[in-house]
Amino acid sequence: MEIVRKEGPITGEQIADRLHLTRATLRPDMAILTMAGFLEARPRVGYFYAGKKNDEIFGEQLRKMHVKDYKAVPAVIAETATVYDAIVTMFVEDCGTLSVVKEHGILSGVISRKDLLKVAIGKQELDTVPVSLVMTRMPNIVTVTGEETVYEAARKLVENAIDSLPVVKVIDALTKKFEVVGRFTKTTVTKILVELGSNRDI
Ligand code: ADP
Numbered sequence: 252m253e254i255v256r257k258e259g260p261i262t263g264e265q266i267a268d269r270l271h272l273t274r275a276t277l278r279p280d281m282a283i284l285t286m287a288g289f290l291e292a293r294p295r296v297g298y299f300y301a302g303k304k305n306d307e308i309f310g311e312q313l314r315k316m317h318v319k320d321y322k323a324v325p326a327v328i329a330e331t332a333t334v335y336d337a338i339v340t341m342f343v344e345d346c347g348t349l350s351v352v353k354e355h356g357i358l359s360g361v362i363s364r365k366d367l368l369k370v371a372i373g374k375q376e377l378d379t380v381p382v383s384l385v386m387t388r389m390p391n392i393v394t395v396t397g398e399e400t401v402y403e404a405a406r407k408l409v410e411n412a413i414d415s416l417p418v419v420k421v422i423d424a425l426t427k428k429f430e431v432v433g434r435f436t437k438t439t440v441t442k443i444l445v446e447l448g449s450n451r452d453i
Contacts, residue, residue: 252300255290259299266298310402312447318404319397321443322418322433327352328382330359334370335378337362348415350431351386358394358417358429360386390427394419395435401443404435 254269255261263281267274281298284290291301326344328337330353340349341364351360366385370377395404395416407416418433 252284252289255298256300259290260293260297261299262297309447313402313405314400316401316443317397318395318399318401318418318433318435321401321439322397322435323439325350325356325417325431325433327356327431328362329353330381330383332382333378334367334375334380334382334385337382338367338377341367346415346434346436348413348434348436349382350417350434351382352431356430356432357422358389358392358419358431359383360388361392361415361417362386363414389429392417394429396421397432401440405440408435408437408440 254266258265263274263277266281267277270277281290281292285292285298288301290298292298326340326346326349328340328349328351330351332340337349341347348361348363350358351362353359360383362382362385366387370380370385393407393411393413393416395407395418397418397420404416408414415434415436417429417431418435419429420432422428422430
């Protein structure tokens with residue numbers, strides 16, 4: 252890449268010469284670099300540096316990263332818990348959205364800060380109202396699986412104007428029976444951005 256960048260257009264033979272290799276040894280590597288779009292080959296001219304725009308490389312990077320490798324531990328509360336319990340759990344878990352679950356960690360809804368504020372406006376007793384009454388419930392919950400990419404997950408957050416996605420394992424797709432195995436939030440995305448930003452190769 253360095254040779255082509257400095258001296259291109261340059262023929263395969265000349266590159267092989269510089270590296271003290273045969274043309275045949277070099278051919279598979281040149282094919283990979285050409286297919287990946289880093290180099291371009293023109294007949295009778297040779298190789299020259301095509302480069303990739305930074306945003307293309309960044310986009311590719313995001314599509315290679317999977318939710319399972321970046322998700323946070325789940326923050327859950329039982330369906331039968333009260334709104335008061337939900338507020339306490341949010342403080343203890345230091346998060347703004349909880350997955351509401353039934354037996355065996357099966358997702359039944361999501362409760363966010365705004366849902367709790369709604370209860371406050373209604374001036375209802377916090378320790379008598381069950382979370383199931385104020386949560387957003389299945390099947391209207393936007394979820395993500397560990398196998399989906401970070402890009403897909405971030406897109407879901409933006410398109411649905413929400414802060415958090417339950418990461419789920421599909422138990423039964425037909426009846427939408429999902430087990431909660433993690434969470435993917437705007438904080439997760441920010442952490443990924445900081446990680447990518449500190450990587451000077453990108
Ligand atoms: P906040 O309440 O902190 O603004 P959100 O913007 O995420 O947080 O929540 C707004 C509304 O969307 C709430 O009523 C909440 O129940 C609902 N909600 C949050 N996450 C999801 C999700 N993954 N799928 C469907 N609805 C959600």
